[in-house]
Amino acid sequence: MKPIRIAIIGFGKIAEDQHLPAISANPRFELAATSSRTGHGVEPIFEDWRELLQSIEGLEAVAITTPPSVRHEIAAACIEAGLHVLMEKPPTSTLSEVEDLICLAEAKGVTLFGTWHSRHNPSVPIAAQALAGKRIAEMQIRWQEDVHKWHPGQRWIWDAGGFGVFDPGINALSIVTAIFPGSLFVRSAQLSVPANAETPVAAEIDFASDVADGPLHASFDFLRTDGEEWTIDIRTTDGRSIFLKEGGARLFVDGAEQDVSGPGEYPDIYREFVDLIDQRRSSVDVTPLRLVADSYLAASHTTVEPITS
Amino acid sequence: MKPIRIAIIGFGKIAEDQHLPAISANPRFELAATSSRTGHGVEPIFEDWRELLQSIEGLEAVAITTPPSVRHEIAAACIEAGLHVLMEKPPTSTLSEVEDLICLAEAKGVTLFGTWHSRHNPSVPIAAQALAGKRIAEMQIRWQEDVHKWHPGQRWIWDAGGFGVFDPGINALSIVTAIFPGSLFVRSAQLSVPANAETPVAAEIDFASDVADGPLHASFDFLRTDGEEWTIDIRTTDGRSIFLKEGGARLFVDGAEQDVSGPGEYPDIYREFVDLIDQRRSSVDVTPLRLVADSYLAASHTTVEPITS
Structure with a gap:
């Protein structure tokens, strides 16, 4: 089975510590590119995520690991481009933004995964x-x-x-x-x-x-x-x-x-992301953000x- | 057609200025009782809303006009008692509370109306x-x-x-x-x-x-x-x-x-409440509270x- 070509947008500490190893260890994914405003990441690296989306052929999914305040804009553009989207927690800065992304993903028929790593x-x-x-x-x-x-x-x-x-x-x-x-x-x-x-x-x-x-x-x-x-x-x-x-x-x-032995939080997140993509389902629970x-x-x-x- | 017996819970300024005249002017309603902790209201008056619920025969609906922080507890009890519930704005103090009331009303099959008077x-x-x-x-x-x-x-x-x-x-x-x-x-x-x-x-x-x-x-x-x-x-x-x-x-x-002539905000609210009750529908839009x-x-x-x- 051809691996899912995925990019990491917002390559910072959590991407390097958790997302990169989890993606690398999962044969269903192939890391296609990374982006960060500082130029930090794994080659090919883009300083502008928009350029990444335009440049990478056959991209199917993104993991968005930026700070939450910019995620809505990025996720909305990725969904519009037909990509499956995984978001670090909390999904967005505001509740209206995440509710909007849920609607956009449903309309486009792509998978939106609002992760809560502690649940894994x-x-x-x-x-x-x-x-x-x-x-x-x-x-x-x-x-x-x-x-x-x-x-x-x-x-x-x-x-x-x-x-x-x-x-x-x-x-x-x-x-x-x-x-x-x-x-x-x-x-x-x-x-x-x-x-x-x-x-x-x-x-x-x-x-x-x-x-x-x-x-x-x-x-x-x-x-x-x-x-x-x-x-x-x-x-x-x-x-x-x-x-x-x-x-x-x-x-x-x-x-x-x-x-309570298991694969670890992030490997289990990417296992679930594969399942969601395969089943064309989304999983976004706003309850923790609503309690904040x-x-x-x-x-x-x-x-x-x-x-x- | 027999009028809907309604009580006002939390009889304060907005109840006296708006809800009372709107209910009195609508032949589909009959005011059955009021409650307020200060003993203010229209007879029969209860200082404890729980006592009102237990005492009034054939009550079918309530208008809750208390401050928002106590509405979830009152509304949940009214829904549990099978009453149709109208709430002043904003419906509750928190988003989790109003989402819970939406679920409770749906499960019980009663009408829940989260009003936004300016929309009328x-x-x-x-x-x-x-x-x-x-x-x-x-x-x-x-x-x-x-x-x-x-x-x-x-x-x-x-x-x-x-x-x-x-x-x-x-x-x-x-x-x-x-x-x-x-x-x-x-x-x-x-x-x-x-x-x-x-x-x-x-x-x-x-x-x-x-x-x-x-x-x-x-x-x-x-x-x-x-x-x-x-x-x-x-x-x-x-x-x-x-x-x-x-x-x-x-x-x-x-x-x-x-x-833009019309019946006025609160008369139109109670006209819509009748429609919702007749159609066994609820109307609660959380969007304004979510933006707050x-x-x-x-x-x-x-x-x-x-x-x-």
């Missing part, structure tokens, strides 16, 4: 099954990391539309919305915004749910240098406990660690110390 | 028709009013989830999304937030669209005491001009004022002088 941990379907049909007594999410370690020099995170601590926090939301046995609503959100930033460096969010009898809380912190933690702790009213740690890489059910938007709608704000870069 | 000006369909299929050269929205005149003592507007200047501004967005001949995306939003408020007192928003070749701008101001203005000014690339003023009450096409959420997602912020009440 094997722990996620196991946790979902363990919670199915249960009532929830308590949930505590802690997503606390050192921004300077994981996003060195990435100023866009602090600019308008840059998501701040919701850039990692949306990964927690993408897992929770996949495993929680009912709807989640943002009840309140306390955002801490650095004096020199437009986006929060920390967020304390309380949720409500039709299937919960106790507190549902998320604590996002982007300035945790010691004791980084990416955990989701859920107890059901009938005494079951679900504990995800290391961003979903490890899972404990009732205290016992589960076997809802956190802003419900937010109260505290100004905190300026962020250093 | 006869100018709106005329303007939509005049713009259909056109490309847009420029759009300027000015929604500038004196909050102290229109929302005396309503502190909830400034609290978390209270919408601030988007409470009137969403009316402009509800009109624009009904008449604009393409999609609208928030490109940037400059929010001015009083030092003692969680919500903006002013907003400058730039939009993008697939059908526009020039600037699309909205200017919302909640502290305009002199020269209040609720206008939408649109020019097409082929030279047509559409000008709505007084919140949509008056319409000029190419400078000529149009005949998108404005927050894309926002940059300026702190301004404290608001006085």
